[in-house]
Amino acid sequence: MTTLARSARFAERTARMRASTIREMLKVTGRPEVISFAGGLPAPELFPTQRIGEIAVEVMRERGAAALQYSVTEGIPELREWVANWLTKRSGQSFSREDVIIVSGSQQGLDLLGKLFLDPGDHVALECPSYLGAIQAFDAYQARYLSVAIDEHGMLPDALEHALAHANPLPKFVYIVPNFQNPTGRLLAHDRREAIVRICERFDVPLIEDDAYAALHFDGIEHPPLISWNSSSPIIYSGTASKLMAPGLRVAWIATKDHDILDKLVLAKQGADLHASSLSQYVFAQYVNDDAAFIRHIESIRETYRKRRDAMVSALAREMPEGVTFNRPDGGMFLWCEIEGVDTADLLALASQSNVVFVPGVSFFAHRERTDGMRLNFSNSGEEKIAVGIERLAHAVRTIAGATR
Amino acid sequence: MTTLARSARFAERTARMRASTIREMLKVTGRPEVISFAGGLPAPELFPTQRIGEIAVEVMRERGAAALQYSVTEGIPELREWVANWLTKRSGQSFSREDVIIVSGSQQGLDLLGKLFLDPGDHVALECPSYLGAIQAFDAYQARYLSVAIDEHGMLPDALEHALAHANPLPKFVYIVPNFQNPTGRLLAHDRREAIVRICERFDVPLIEDDAYAALHFDGIEHPPLISWNSSSPIIYSGTASKLMAPGLRVAWIATKDHDILDKLVLAKQGADLHASSLSQYVFAQYVNDDAAFIRHIESIRETYRKRRDAMVSALAREMPEGVTFNRPDGGMFLWCEIEGVDTADLLALASQSNVVFVPGVSFFAHRERTDGMRLNFSNSGEEKIAVGIERLAHAVRTIAGATR
Structure with missing residues (x-):
């Protein structure tokens, strides 16, 4: 470095x-x-690649003007809808497109969340070790860190509870990668998931769940995201097209039921880059539209x-x-x-x-x-x-x- | 609002x-x-639209893996090269790809520049009125503003000089849209251009030149950008594909000879979104490659x-x-x-x-x-x-x- x-x-x-x-x-x-x-x-x-070429031709023929024009900051409706359905299926909770904003890659989601929550010197709780792109994003907002210990089954709820109980001030949020964590590849044990949600709820600390790798399981077992559990404190879910289809599109999403946070994210994104590439959004939306493929x-x-x-x-x-x-x-x-x-x-x-x-x-x-x-x-x-x-x-x-x- | x-x-x-x-x-x-x-x-x-569809097929066939993969933060070399040549032609100064970073729309360029230069309460000098997207980007970094008067020929050099001479502290930069300004459509008079460069140089204040509309002249006259003049203080040039081809791609660029600034911009962009859509970059690069068209x-x-x-x-x-x-x-x-x-x-x-x-x-x-x-x-x-x-x-x-x- x-x-x-x-x-x-x-x-x-x-x-x-x-x-x-x-x-x-x-x-x-x-x-x-x-x-x-x-x-x-x-x-x-x-x-x-071949299919993306075909899709690009279809998109240009059917929606060319929209796919090349300025678009709304929240993202194109069909893609927000698809994300809502995808997340509804994964979580068992009901999400609508109103709960979703499309961002320019999940790195942008992390940057916008840092921008939204962090004044210089504010604390962030995260796994030890944690994703370096997140640390890089939060560093730019002059964050300080509470490192929470993990073992082979992910973050230790006791360690999180201890960290929050002794934190002064409380961290602005907890950042966690529950599924096949970056960098360790570890999976957060099922019985720790609700425990972590409840701890964040008790301290009223927002929980940012970075779920980039969820679909990449090798044993056929789907692991419920933390946002599956109801909580009175905000849970902010981050997903991405990068690991489902292609990172070069720079298409990812943030979903949360907390619309105060989502509205502020939209404002932050307006100032940051207006909206994600319309071409990329239409191409990805068309691609995932063929469910079987x-x-x-x-x-x-x-x-x-x-x-x-x-x-x-x-x-x-x-x-x-x-x-x-x-x-x-x-x-x-x-x-x-x-x-x-x-x-x-x-x-x-x-x-x-x-x-x-x-x-x-x-x-x-x-x-x-x-x-x-x-x-x-x-x-x-x-x-x-x-x-x-x-x-x-x-x-x-x-x-x-x-x-x- | x-x-x-x-x-x-x-x-x-x-x-x-x-x-x-x-x-x-x-x-x-x-x-x-x-x-x-x-x-x-x-x-x-x-x-x-039709040509973009054809180009997408070509890109997928010839460079598909690269156009869908993660890419370098600075932008793809062929596009940086094209921007350097385009700007060399427009400015009469020699630019190389090393002077260029590709950003996700010029709004992102403004956001990153705000992130780089502005601590809360720092001043920015800009035209009165000025582009609201710039104000929105700088607002997020808690800027204060020095409004500089304009007339029908753009920013008044005397007003800028007066503002800088009486500023305490000096603004972190001067932001200007010299060609067909947003929102007024006004053109900065030729004889004011060097004057403004010299004033910024005298006070050692960086000059951000937002040149989104330069190519859209109606009378056949090319107006030299401010970066055409040599200056001992930094000039940071912002251009965009949005007005040349299509805003939906979210492709724009920042060029400057000041590599300290450019290196920091690259770091800021890494943390903000890793890189602009590779698909968009390859599509635009291929499009402009056919010079006559x-x-x-x-x-x-x-x-x-x-x-x-x-x-x-x-x-x-x-x-x-x-x-x-x-x-x-x-x-x-x-x-x-x-x-x-x-x-x-x-x-x-x-x-x-x-x-x-x-x-x-x-x-x-x-x-x-x-x-x-x-x-x-x-x-x-x-x-x-x-x-x-x-x-x-x-x-x-x-x-x-x-x-x-």
Whole structure:
């Protein structure tokens, strides 16, 4: 990470703006000889490129003027409607299009929520580790963090309760990724879900649920989002087209029954970019309109990622020396790997010399307190590449562990 | 405008977030019986819908994986290159792709610049009146404003100099729309351009040049942007695809030789939405790649808007009673109309009953100090509709003027 020094010319918040390691790494991972476990990139070979071309022609023929014109900030009605139905099915709660705003990727949702809730110095409670894009978004609003411990079943309700009970002031919101968390791939245990909702309710702290990976389960089990439970305090749900179809569209959504929050989000989005790409919105809405084809597409993603998860877990088990631990996530795009006594930033420097890269774990810790973890993405590389990449990585681990011991 | 009350749950800045009259009006102007002079909407019948469909197919076939995948924050190289060339031609200065960042519409550029420069209470110098989307973006960063007087030839250099000489502290930047200004349609006189650059340079205040309408000139005269002049203080140029091709893509750009600013913009954009829609970027880049077709397209826009400007000016001259003044802009999408002794918000209430709408001028004044102006858009309606709409509007003016006198 690089931090740019602030001069008097710039706002104070710029001192907190840092380049994401992931975004910076995207620049080098384009080279064909590099095997990247770094980005959270979907498998591009599964993108329905031909179908998107056909859809674009249909959209231009039938709705061309609307798809190229300025549009309402809330998003196009048909897409808000689809999101409401999708979420109704997932949650068992009844959502209408009035509960939904379309945003320009879920990163924008996080930025707008930061803008809405955070004055400089305000607290945010989040998992330890948590999604670095969220930390980056909230950093720009000069947030401070309450790190809440997680174990292999996600956030610990007791730890959250303890954090809120001792917080002064209370955090402005709790941010959580319950399903196949970024960066750990962990799934929040079912019996912890209502507990976390109730704790937030008791302290009247809004709960932001980032559910980007929910559909990417490998065992056929649908996990109810936290917004499935009724609560007297706000639950704000974030979902995205990026993991369902394609991130290049920059289409995502925020849903909440709290219309005071939603109205303010619309105002914040007006000032931020007027509305998400109309072309992208119409293309995605048309794509998901064919329910059967869309479900088949999701299933092929699940199947592919599951195999890649298996390939990575086997390779890690086969190649890694003692002192290396990792998990076998039941979905999503990432697993989490810890290397006893090794700073993974040093490991990255070594590994990248043999053309394999990953994201060092430190960026996912709001207080940058742990350096021995790393996030490994398994969705973006084929099984053979994964095997080769893990072999190279294990070699680097042995080299660095030998050197440091 | 509606202002939502702030509660302790939200950040202080939310007290300044207001719904744009224009955005709110977009919701009613969809009704076919309404003639709207309100939005800054391009003529949808000129959108190259069929060509965009063909291009989308080409992009999907040739670059589908890239156009649907995550991309770099700075924007795709071919589009940054095109912008650099386009700006080099327009300015006579040499720009490279390294001087350019692609943003999700020029509104996002304004938001990111606000985020970069403005701490609460910081000053911004801008034209009086100025673009309300800019005021809305800067309001969210709790800016205060120095209004600089304009006449029929744009910002008065003496007024700017006086404002900066007496400012304490100096504004963080000067924001200006030199070509066919939004909302007045006015063109900054050639001999004022260098003067304004030099004043900003003398006070070392960054200059943000919003050049959305430059290409929409009706008399064949290209006006050099302010960034054409060398300056030791930063000039930050904002351009957009919205007025050249289609706003629904949400593709725009910021260019500056000041790479400290550009690097910070990239960081701010990372946290705000990662990158602009890759699909939109590839589609626009492919569209402008055919230089001859693109120039023909711009020329047909100019031709159409020129006729509509003529239709509106004739209708105003024919229909409006005494006490109404308006200008005849040499380009762009708007003209400015003042009605002696009438609050145009009241006029809008009356006019909308006879299905004609516009934007009351008060929203364009940072201190909301004048209520007798209105912005009339002439690009979005055909000549006959314009004649009918102005007739209705003149009727409303006579009614309200009769009532108030």
